[in-house]
Amino acid sequence: EIVMKQSPATLSVSPGERATLSCRASQSVSNNLAWYQQKRGQAPRLLIYGASTRATGIPARFSGSGSGTEFTLTISSLQSEDFAVYYCQQYNHWPMTFGQGTKVEIK
Amino acid sequence: EVQLVESGGGLIQPGGSLRLSCAASGFTVNSNHMSWVRQAPGEGLVWVSVIFTSGGTFYADSVKGRFTISRDNSKNTLYLQMNSLRAEDTAVYYCAKTPGPFDYWGQGTLVTVSS
Numbered sequence: 538e539i540v541m542k543q544s545p546a547t548l549s550v551s552p553g554e555r556a557t558l559s560c561r562a563s564q565s566v567s568n569n570l571a572w573y574q575q576k577r578g579q580a581p582r583l584l585i586y587g588a589s590t591r592a593t594g595i596p597a598r599f600s601g602s603g604s605g606t607e608f609t610l611t612i613s614s615l616q617s618e619d620f621a622v623y624y625c626q627q628y629n630h631w632p633m634t635f636g637q638g639t640k641v642e643i644k
Numbered sequence: 645e646v647q648l649v650e651s652g653g654g655l656i657q658p659g660g661s662l663r664l665s666c667a668a669s670g671f672t673v674n675s676n677h678m679s680w681v682r683q684a685p686g687e688g689l690v691w692v693s694v695i696f697t698s699g700g701t702f703y704a705d706s707v708k709g710r711f712t713i714s715r716d717n718s719k720n721t722l723y724l725q726m727n728s729l730r731a732e733d734t735a736v737y738y739c740a741k742t743p744g745p746f747d748y749w750g751q752g753t754l755v756t757v758s759s
Contacts, residue, residue, distance in 0.1 A: 571745035573689075580738055580749040581689060592747065624689055628744045632704055633679075635689045 543636035560625035653753030666739030
């Protein structure tokens with residue numbers, strides 16, 4: 538099973554600032570990496586797939602990069618609605634596995 | 645518009661059984677891989693099971709032999725039969741369309757296993 542590790546566990550950011558979230562895979566997942574946003578009490582929402590492709594309706598301030606084992610999600614200018622928990626997930630190998638999440642909170 | 649609506653959750657005693665349903669609209673369940681993903685209270689996301697377009701199935705080790713995923717094409721509905729439930733199965737269960745990543749999710753249904 539591929540282990541996904543996210544860092545940091547919590548990120549404190551002021552509105553308007555840039556946020557950078559990291560995700561590392563225990564072995565290569567090529568570019569089969571997705572990012573999700575989850576707000577309290579809601580289902581996760583797909584943000585990025587293929588490591589860097591934004592899903593339908595996702596604002597351009599969200600961007601993804603990386604391949605192999607190292608990936609990054611960047612939110613260029615945090616809006617109030619972006620404070621949430623973010624998960625990475627690999628879908629290159631079964632079982633699909635998620636990182637433990639990064640909570641982005643208001644500084 | 646794609647929609648997934650789960651139902652069937654509730655409070656169940658350890659060792660009991662429960663069947664979750666996920667009614668789909670806006671697409672055809674048997675033309676897509678479909679998964680169940682769960683989230684224990686305050687915890688992260690864990691993939692549970694998938695049913696492929698071929699009808700083949702795959703399970704996480706933690707539920708293998710206890711859970712069964714299936715679908716009813718006539719009702720365009722996905723199911724998860726959960727037997728021999730344990731306290732550690734307590735979670736919100738989501739169904740998700742699975743082309744690779746999970747692109748559409750239901751709102752989830754809460755399963756609580758407790759005496």
